[in-house]
Amino acid sequence: MRYQCRAGGITLRLSERDVCSKYVSPALFSSGWDLHSQIREEVTLTAGRIIVRGQMTTRGGKKRADYVLYLKPNIPLAVIEVKDESHSASHGMQQALEYAQMLDVPFAFSTNGNTFVLHDRTGGSIVEKEFPPSEFPSPKELWLKYREWKNLDTVDPAVVEQDYFDDGSDRSPRYYQSLAINRAVERVSQGDDRLLLVMATGTGKTYTAFQIIWRLWRSGKKKRILFLADRNILVDQAKTNDFKPFGGAMTKITNRNVDKSYEIYLSLYQAITGSEIDANIYKLFSPTFFDLIIVDECHRGSATEDSRWREVLQYFASATQIGLTATPKETKTVSNSEYFGEPIYTYSLRQGIEDGFLAPYKVVRYDLDRDMLGYRPTRDTTDRFGNEVNDRIYRQKDFDRSLVLTERTKLVAKKVTEFLQATDPYSKTIVFCEDQEHAERMRRELININHALVRENHRYVMRITGEDEAGKAELDNFIDPRSRYPVIATTSKLLSTGVDAKTCKLIVLDQTIESMTEFKQTIGRGTRIDEQFDKLFFTIMDFRSATELFADINFDGDPVQIYEPTIEDPALPPEDEQTTEFPDTSPLAGDAVGAEKRLKYYLDDVQVDVLSKREQYLSHDGKLITESLVEYTKKTITQDYRTLRDFLTRWTEADKKQAVIDELANTGVSLDALRSEVPNGKSYSAFDLLCHVAYGEPAMTRRERADRLRGRGYFAKYQQPARTVLEALLDKYANEEFDPIENARVLQLKPFDEIGTPVEIVKNVFGGRSGYEIAVRELQDELYRREA
Known part of the structure; x- marks a missing residue:
C-alpha cells in the first residue's frame, strides 16, 4: 500500500501496521493513553466460524479490531479502525461501529492517519465529527462520558x-x-x-x-x-x-x-x-x-x-x-x-457458533418403522415374562417406557456402531436413554456389537447414571480428553447438564425430549471445542424426532413462551420438563417382580427397521438445513447465479476453482455430503456435480472429461516434456479432482520427479512460473469447455 510521507513529498510503501506505529500510536501517547494497560493492537474478537466439509474442517475469517482502548485491562472504552491514505478518514467507520457494539462501548474511531473521525453514541448533539490527531481525547475524557452513558456517575x-x-x-x-x-x-x-x-x-x-x-x-x-x-x-x-x-x-x-x-x-x-x-x-x-x-x-x-x-x-x-x-x-x-x-x-448458541467459539453440528436423523407407523400386538400376545400385553397402538413415546422392543434397542446400537466405525471408534459418545434401565440395556447391546473393542478394555462402554456407582466413578475419565476410556457412555439424565465433556463428538438421542430447556442442555454436551484433541464439530444422531425442536422459534436463546391453555387444552404445559428418572421397577434378568408392579412389557421377536435416514447441516446463517442437501444446494447456487451462463462465467473467471467451492462451503454447501446424496456423485467432477444439481445438466465423470480432452488431440500443440507434465496432471485430475492441478506441490510426486525438481520443471519446461500457470489455466479451460 502507498502512503504520502508528511515531509519532502516522498512516496513510501508502508504496511497498515506501519501507519499505526508512525501516526496512530503517537497520537494516543500524546493524549495520555498508557501503552501497557490501555492500548491493545490487532485485538482478535472472534475465532472464525468453523466450516465443516464431511469430516474435514476449516475456519472462516476472524473479526479483528486494529485498536481497542481500555480504562484498564478488560474494561474497554473505544475501538479504532485504521485505513490507508487512499481512503477517507471515515472509511472504516462501519466496521468500527460493528466492533464497538460487540464490545458494548460508545466510542468508535476511524482514521487514515491524517485525521480521525469519532462516532459518539453517548447521546450528544454531534454524533460524528472529524478532528486532527493532536486533539485525540484522553482516557479521562472518554471515561467520564462512558460513566454518564452507563448512568454510573453516582456509584462508587x-x-x-x-x-x-x-x-x-x-x-x-x-x-x-x-x-x-x-x-x-x-x-x-x-x-x-x-x-x-x-x-x-x-x-x-x-x-x-x-x-x-x-x-x-x-x-x-x-x-x-x-x-x-x-x-x-x-x-x-x-x-x-x-x-x-x-x-x-x-x-x-x-x-x-x-x-x-x-x-x-x-x-x-x-x-x-x-x-x-x-x-x-x-x-x-x-x-x-x-x-x-x-x-x-x-x-x-x-x-x-x-x-x-x-x-x-x-x-x-x-x-x-x-x-x-x-x-x-x-x-x-x-x-x-x-x-x-x-x-x-x-x-446464544447461534452467536457462539458464528463467532467460532462453539462447535457446529450436523444431524443424522433415523425414522424407525415402528416409531412412525406404530405397533399393535395381536390378540393374547404375551411378553418375555408371560404377561399379556395390553391391546392398543404403541407409538414412539411408548417405546422403552411402557413397551420394550429388544430389536429396536439392537438396531439403535448397530447404527451408532456403524457411525463410529466409519469415523473414529474412539470418539467420545453419549447415548441418552429414556431411563436408567434403558441405559443398562443399551450398554449391553453396544457391548455385544463392539465385542472386539470391549475385549481391549471392558470400559469401552459404561452406563453412567445416578444409581450406578461404578459408572459414576468413571465420569472423570470420560470427560478427561487424555483418557481413552470410557468411549461410550449410556445415560438418562446425569450427563444432560453441567458436565464439561469437551471432546464429545457424538450425541445420540434415543430419549423422548419435549422440553426445550432439556433439549438445549442435552445438545450442549457437544458444543464445546477442543482443538488440541481435534474436536471442532459434533454429530447429533436422533432416533426420537427430538431434533424437530430445532425448528422451534425458541431454540436459539429465547425463553420458552408462557403456556396459556384454552378450554380444550390440557392443564399442564405440553413440554412439562422431566426432572426425575422414570421409576425403575422393571425387572432385569433373574428378577422376580409381580406383573402388577411392572411398568414395561418386553417383546423380543418384533422386527424393527429403518424407515428413512436424513443428514442435516447448518447453513451459513446458523439455521439447520431442513430440506435435502440437493435441494438446498440448488436453491443456494441459483440465488447467486440465476442461470447456467452466470455460473459458467464465475467458474471460468476463477483463477482457482477451489475458490468457488470455498464460497459455496461458506453458505453451507458441503461437496462431500452432496456427493453422498447424488447417485454416482463421488465419480463426478465438482463442476459436473454442481451443474447437474443446480441446473439439471447431464453429468460427466472426471475420467470421462479427461478422456474427452485427450480425444480432441489437445496435447498435440505441446512438445515434450511439457506434454508429459500436462498429461500426468490430467491423470491426477481423473483420480483426485482439480486440487492437484492447482497445487504446484504435486510436482514433487511421481511421475513428475522423473522429469526434474518442481523448480526445474517450472523454469526449464515452461519458462518460469507464469508460463506454468498459463498452461495449467488453459488446461482447465479446455477441460470444462462445453461442446458446441
Whole structure:
C-alpha cells in the first residue's frame, strides 16, 4: 500500500501496521493513553466460524479490531479502525461501529492517519465529527462520558474500576465474557439486586461468575458470597478450577456442617435444604449473612415458585442474587425472568457458533418403522415374562417406557456402531436413554456389537447414571480428553447438564425430549471445542424426532413462551420438563417382580427397521438445513447465479476453482455430503456435480472429461516434456479432482520427479512460473469447455 510521507513529498510503501506505529500510536501517547494497560493492537474478537466439509474442517475469517482502548485491562472504552491514505478518514467507520457494539462501548474511531473521525453514541448533539490527531481525547475524557452513558456517575468508582483477576498467564476473557462481567458489576454497583445472565452451554458461565465475584469481593462491595448449584460435579469443577484463586477464603459446605469463618461458600442446594425443618441448615446463617448469591443453572429448581431453591433465595432476600443459565424457562408456573428479571445479557448458541467459539453440528436423523407407523400386538400376545400385553397402538413415546422392543434397542446400537466405525471408534459418545434401565440395556447391546473393542478394555462402554456407582466413578475419565476410556457412555439424565465433556463428538438421542430447556442442555454436551484433541464439530444422531425442536422459534436463546391453555387444552404445559428418572421397577434378568408392579412389557421377536435416514447441516446463517442437501444446494447456487451462463462465467473467471467451492462451503454447501446424496456423485467432477444439481445438466465423470480432452488431440500443440507434465496432471485430475492441478506441490510426486525438481520443471519446461500457470489455466479451460 502507498502512503504520502508528511515531509519532502516522498512516496513510501508502508504496511497498515506501519501507519499505526508512525501516526496512530503517537497520537494516543500524546493524549495520555498508557501503552501497557490501555492500548491493545490487532485485538482478535472472534475465532472464525468453523466450516465443516464431511469430516474435514476449516475456519472462516476472524473479526479483528486494529485498536481497542481500555480504562484498564478488560474494561474497554473505544475501538479504532485504521485505513490507508487512499481512503477517507471515515472509511472504516462501519466496521468500527460493528466492533464497538460487540464490545458494548460508545466510542468508535476511524482514521487514515491524517485525521480521525469519532462516532459518539453517548447521546450528544454531534454524533460524528472529524478532528486532527493532536486533539485525540484522553482516557479521562472518554471515561467520564462512558460513566454518564452507563448512568454510573453516582456509584462508587472503586467497584466499576476494580481489576479483573490476573494470574500472569495469557488467559483473558473473551469479548462476550467481559461484556457480561462488566454489565453485571455495573448493575450491582447501581443497586440492582436481581440479575439474569443467559450464556450458551460451553461459553464459560462459571469463569464469568468467578470474575464477577472476584471484582465485587475485592472492591469490598460484597464480602460474603454463596455459589449454589444442583449437581456435585458443578460445585467441584468450580472449586478446583475457576474458583481456585479464592484459596483459603473459600469453602464447600459438606456433611451439613456450617463454619461461618469463610467468605466464599460453594454448596449444593441439597446440602443446605431438606424435607424436615431442622434439615434446612441454611437457616443456621442469619438472613443477612450473605451479600451476594450466584445461582448456577438457575433454569432448574430455583425457577419454580414453590421450590426449595426459592426458599433459600427468599430467606436471603437482602442479598444481591444473580442467576446463570444457558436455557431460561418461561411457563405458566416456572419462570426465570419473573424472579430475576429480563436477562441483562444473552450470548446464544447461534452467536457462539458464528463467532467460532462453539462447535457446529450436523444431524443424522433415523425414522424407525415402528416409531412412525406404530405397533399393535395381536390378540393374547404375551411378553418375555408371560404377561399379556395390553391391546392398543404403541407409538414412539411408548417405546422403552411402557413397551420394550429388544430389536429396536439392537438396531439403535448397530447404527451408532456403524457411525463410529466409519469415523473414529474412539470418539467420545453419549447415548441418552429414556431411563436408567434403558441405559443398562443399551450398554449391553453396544457391548455385544463392539465385542472386539470391549475385549481391549471392558470400559469401552459404561452406563453412567445416578444409581450406578461404578459408572459414576468413571465420569472423570470420560470427560478427561487424555483418557481413552470410557468411549461410550449410556445415560438418562446425569450427563444432560453441567458436565464439561469437551471432546464429545457424538450425541445420540434415543430419549423422548419435549422440553426445550432439556433439549438445549442435552445438545450442549457437544458444543464445546477442543482443538488440541481435534474436536471442532459434533454429530447429533436422533432416533426420537427430538431434533424437530430445532425448528422451534425458541431454540436459539429465547425463553420458552408462557403456556396459556384454552378450554380444550390440557392443564399442564405440553413440554412439562422431566426432572426425575422414570421409576425403575422393571425387572432385569433373574428378577422376580409381580406383573402388577411392572411398568414395561418386553417383546423380543418384533422386527424393527429403518424407515428413512436424513443428514442435516447448518447453513451459513446458523439455521439447520431442513430440506435435502440437493435441494438446498440448488436453491443456494441459483440465488447467486440465476442461470447456467452466470455460473459458467464465475467458474471460468476463477483463477482457482477451489475458490468457488470455498464460497459455496461458506453458505453451507458441503461437496462431500452432496456427493453422498447424488447417485454416482463421488465419480463426478465438482463442476459436473454442481451443474447437474443446480441446473439439471447431464453429468460427466472426471475420467470421462479427461478422456474427452485427450480425444480432441489437445496435447498435440505441446512438445515434450511439457506434454508429459500436462498429461500426468490430467491423470491426477481423473483420480483426485482439480486440487492437484492447482497445487504446484504435486510436482514433487511421481511421475513428475522423473522429469526434474518442481523448480526445474517450472523454469526449464515452461519458462518460469507464469508460463506454468498459463498452461495449467488453459488446461482447465479446455477441460470444462462445453461442446458446441
